[in-house]
Amino acid sequence: MKKINCLRIAFVFLIGLSTQAQTKVWTLEECVKYAIKNNISIKQSELDTISASIDKRGAFGNFLPTASLNANHSWNIGLNQDITTGLLRNQTTQFSGVGANVGVDIYKGMQNQNTLRKANLSIVASKYQLLKMQEDIALNVANAFLQVLFNKENLKVQKEQLVINEKQFKRSEELVKAGSIPRGDLLDVKATVASNKQNVITAENALLISKLSLAQLLQLKEFWDFDVIDDTNAKDENNIMSIKPIDIYAKAKESRTELKIAQTNLEIAEKDVAISKGAYQPTLTGFYNFNTRASYSDIVVGSTPNLENPTSVVGFVEGTNQNVLRPNSLPVLGNAAPIMDQFSDNKGHSFGAQLSIPVFNGFSVRNNVERSKVALEKTKIALEKEDLDLQRNVYTAFTDAKGALNAHESSIVALESREEAYNYAKEKYAVGLMNSFDFNQSQTLLTNAQSEVLRTKYDYIFKIKILEFYFGIPIIKS
Template sequence: MKNYSLLAILLLFSSLLTAQQKEWTLEECVNYALENNIQVKQTMLDVELSEIEKRDALGNFIPNINAQASNAWNTGLTQNVTTGILQNQTTRNFSAGVSAGLTLFDGLRNFKQLQRAKLSRIASDYSLDKMKDDIALFVADSYLQVLFNKQNLAVLKSQNQVTQEQLGRTQELVDAGVLPEGDLLEIRATMADEKQRMILAENQIQISLINLAQLLGIRDYQNFNIVERDYDIFGNEILDNTVYGVINTAKEERSEIKIAEANKDLAEMDVDLAKAAYLPTLNAFFNYNTRESGQARITGGVLDPDQPTRQIGVVQSSNEIVVAPNTIPTLGSPLPFMEQLYRNDGISYGFQLNVPILNGFATRNQVKRNEVNVKRAEFQLEQAELDLEANVYQAYTDANGAFEAYEAALVASEAQKRAFEYATERYDVGLTNAFDFSQAKIRYENTQIEALRAKYDYIFKLKVVELYFGIPVRDLKF
């Protein structure tokens, strides 16, 4: 039984290790970043806050209901509420009540506040879309940088293999006295330089992997890696459109313009909200109150034997004194708690009208202030359109330039390949020295690396144009 348990634990550990060491595709990286990137999560919190703001606006249409209760003791010289006599005593009194209020009219501020909250939610959604587009581009750029670094290392290793083969042949030719020893030293120097470049390339791979992992929110840098495969160029037909066609589409689809438009609508709604303060407000209210006391209650009375009557007034015409029986109240236990609450309750209800007359120009100034914000939002919208036009034009031009650079790099790489093959043939028969051979090989390596760089640069810039053209980030093809 123990052996089976141990085997299960080993299998589980092996599966976890395999899961940790999975290799990520570009599509997986983008999708994971859209859900787990810290900046995306922060923007999602803004969307959540806008939803709370919307619920606040809905709550303004609901009556306010509050309940209160208190039970207090008072010790010292106080008036006896039963006899009206000041005396040192400890009294206990209980009170409770319920109040409700409803705004019937407030210059339509409730409706406008709800509309503003809806606009705010829309603006937050646009901001989230823009953040996702930006993060997707950052991830794609970082991913392609890792891939370039890996393929750069592969080129260096491939060329280093050629150098090792040449080192062996050169050693044989030097030993046979066909080539001078200086050629052997030149090949060894080239070998050492290539090893140094491979070490730097490996470091660049690790650094670029860490940068990509941080964008994804992954902290297990040691086990993070990507799928090593070549990416073809898709979507270059997007450049068949004119730059102005891309610009017009971007103005309709891009979140930058939608955010600026939403901010302008919010500023205009703030003006309407401020103007509502010029209008009167009408509220309805309802209150219910009751009370109970621990004080003794009067249950009856008897004549005071020492002073059976007391003066209550004087007849003005005759100066005759008016008297009444002078009774001493008889005190009893207080009524039961619930009975007192029932007897002592009461309600009040009605309407309250508030008419603004003068408040130190505060409302007027707030309206003016919000009107200034509307103008600022209009300028920001205009600036956003100008920035978008410039960015699209730049992206479109960069993509076309990157394509031309990629084609030129391919031509240069092919030419240097032929030159290197020719230099190799000449070196093998002793018609050129090791220095010229090494220089030809270095030029060939550089053109290969430059072709890779131009390719991935073109792919990235092409994806930027596709995003501006309105293609959703999840539909980008790599």
């Protein structure tokens, strides 16, 4: 028995901890900010912005000189010409060389300048794309948030209806005992109670799924204790419905991110055309080269008479045919000069400019220009399409919001009528003037009217948010 009591105490303690953990509820502003900070798609878009910045550094690097160092060391083994004697002999020689090269583009058909301008535009486009991603995420979060609120209120309606029907079941039992209604009516009410319990379970599942969807959109890992605050009312706080659709459209053209993206893409395409056309023009490049070398072979340091072959005939005197003799000598070899001295003595420099004029390249430049022009026309069409889509979306959003407001107001009127009809039916059923089937029908119509009020309420709220979105009013205030 003591063991059972301890288990009960522990269970109550854990329930208390769980209740404390669930006290945190999220507002719409908190949900949107958290999603923007943690959403995977936004993180990917942020990486695209970083990549665009790297591309800009690469474009700026085209203006800087290129410099490189080189070094080599080689062995020549076998039959080689002796550079000291000019004779062929089997030997192994070694050579070392070092050098440096510097080059700079002086003129390249304005391609470097246009590439840098394109890189700057790409950064702007990536930032607009990131902003567009954040706006889309905010709108999706708002929709999911409102869906949670709808399911929470719908669950309340179903629970309240279940309580009413359970009371009605007890009341019907008393009426059956008193003989006021037949037992068949009691069975109808009992079936209605069972159906209401099923509706409560369905509403609980819908609420759980909507919370899970919102938590996943926020990239929450611990979503089992996730809940949102339910203090949203259906009202036009910014009086957006009083503004004409044409004025909303004019404001949207100034602020909507998708138009800015399309406009920036058009400017990027124009730079692509300029870059491709630059390949038609000559290029002028400046260069500077430095090199030096060293050899590890013996060198000639002097000469000595050739005692075996002292002289050699190099000609004869005309008329007398007397031979002209030249003394023969042999080179005296010594060690190679110190390496650093050779590097210093053998160094050389070269510099100048190289002009390259394109004459014929198999139509590659021409084809690139034509492709870039086609891409430019596509971006122009895309910009026009974005403008038309924006105009259609604004007018559609205004019409949807107006229709949602009318539907919500009509559902409220319908609910008031259903409540009066239900109260009247309840009075008739209590005195036996209405059977259980007709009474249950009245209850069902009332429940449907309550659900319709909730549905139209949150549909109106979301459509107002969309209309405000086009007008430049953010989902949350920064």
